[in-house]
Amino acid sequence: MTERKPPGIDFESWVDRQISAAESRGDFAELPGAGKPLPRDVDASYDEHWWLKRKMAREGLSALPPTLALRKEAEDALAEAERAPSERGVREIVDRINAKIREMTLKPMPGPPLGLRPYDVDEVVRRWRERHDPS
Secondary structure: OOOOOOOOOOHHHHHHHHHHHHHHHOOOOOOOOOOOOOOHHHHOOOOOOHHHHHHHHHHOOOOOOHHHHHHHHHHHHHHHHHHOOOHHHHHHHHHHHHHHHHHHHHOOOOOOOOOOOOOOHHHHHHHHHHHHOOO
């Protein structure tokens, strides 16, 4: 579309005519996504990093500071420990997350404070036993 708007014609009606002509020629018939719903975030306010956020979501990456990511991982580890089939499994899960917590507390912390201490493995196991022992 290199045609210029003729003088004396309302801009909106000129654009509408251009669109109508393109539709009648079938210029919009084979566009990717034709007939599909719009993406969910179409109503969201403009974010100049939208493409980066979508890429990170597709790749399963996180943009959280390491301390917040570890908080989430610790929460998930406790939930995993609750579902563990054995006391040994509980201890392995808690030992693994405790090692990460200790490592993070020994480094200068990027982002907000971690706010976690290593879990008391015996206390987690005691709670697990209460939920899993039938007696």
